[in-house]
Amino acid sequence: MTPNMKVPFLDLVTPHLELEEELVAVFRNTLRTAGFVGGPVVEGFEHDFAQFCDVQYCIGVGSGTDAVRFALMAAGVQPCESVITVPNTFIATTEAISQTGALPEFVDIDERTYNMDSEKLREYLETQCDRDQHTGKPVSRRTGQTVAAIVPVHLYGQPADMDPILELAEAYNLIVVEDACQAHGAEYFSRKGKRWSKAGSMGVAGAFSFYPGKNLGACGEAGSVTTNNPALAQRVRQLRDHGQAEKYYHDAEGYNGRLDAIQAGILHAKLRFLPEWNTERRKSASIYQELLADASDSIISPHEPSWTNAVYHLYVIRTEERDQLRTYLSSVNIGTGIHYPVPLHLQKAYSRLGYQEGDFPVSEKVAGQILSLPMYPQIKAEQQRQVAERTNSFASERGDSTVRIHASAR
Secondary structure (H helix, E strand, C coil): CCCCCCECCCCCHHHHHHCHHHHHHHHHHHHHHCCCECCHHHHHHHHHHHHHCCCCEEEEECCHHHHHHHHHHHHCCCCCCEEEECCCCCCHHHHHHHHCCCEEEECCECCCCCCECHHHHHHHHHHCEEECCCCCCEEECCCCCEEEEECCECHHHCCCCHHHHHHHHHHCCCEEEEECCCCCCCEEEECCCCEEEECCCCCCEEEEECCCCCCCCCCCCCEEEEECCHHHHHHHHHHHECCEEECCEECCCCCECECEHHHHHHHHHHHCCHHHHHHHHHHHHHHHHHHCHHHCCCCECCCCCCCEECCCCCEEEECCCHHHHHHHHHHCCECCECCCCCCHHHCHHHHHHCCCCCCCHHHHHHHCCEEEECCCCCCCHHHHHHHHHHHHHHHHHHCCCCCCCCCCCC
């Protein structure tokens, strides 16, 4: 076994040191021009990120939460309607739904990909909803509210299976807004369309977060909405800027949700490195897959279907002794994370929704088993070997009698 070395869960220092002069130049230029809000720097990033995502429009906003909320509002989701999403995601997804005045409702996830299970979505629409005779939209029997939209989450950098989700949305007259906050550059192969599509380009809109730890991260809060719909793009521009059609002329109430020029400039400087960084993440994921193969009886590695090119925002394994493994790895200077330990339907914040333990068994099961290992473009092979050797050693020492996962299909 290799000697102990510190392996951080995330390294945000190295990439910023590598780009220090470019990033400092962004700040210096902003000081010299006083172009702090909006303007050509923001517009330049919006243009290039739209091209990166293969869409016509990108609208920079203040955060990923803003992005989901503004996309839903601009797409037409109304207060007192319901929006379907998954329990296995960060609370920002459902906060954004609630902040439109709508109600989040959940369907369970696929146990292999941890993304929305399209068959559970179909079951929900067919057995837990009635159809409105006038609109054709489903009405939730649980709440009595019209279901307006679906928010599939491309979790951990892997796209949800969008073909069946989009087909169900079309059949039930539902809006689809992609939560792509962890999936910058991820790709999905449509078996129906026979082509690859970028995350954020398949629904009526996509929402991205540029929180510092994301594949494309700002040095603070930032987000964007992507779309091919010009009216939706214009509506998001108004929502982010106090409802202004032009300065001091307000067509509606809006929000202060703008992307500032310093963060836009930082993101623009980093954007040209994103394809390379994503490639390095995929290489590192392959290394982990190979190194952890010997522990496959007790450790479930990520499952990547043939129809995705994941970008591994996180590398998430599963084991029944997750907490013990995490403690052990910490003791040998290896950082880990848990994304996410409590499904949203069991969070205190959503006790008012009336869900109970057992309502979404797959989400509940994986929440107690998932563990995120160190993953970033600059991680070194020897660091990965250290992580894998320690993980394999733990699995071996615990033995089959105490460490047991029935491996899902790979």
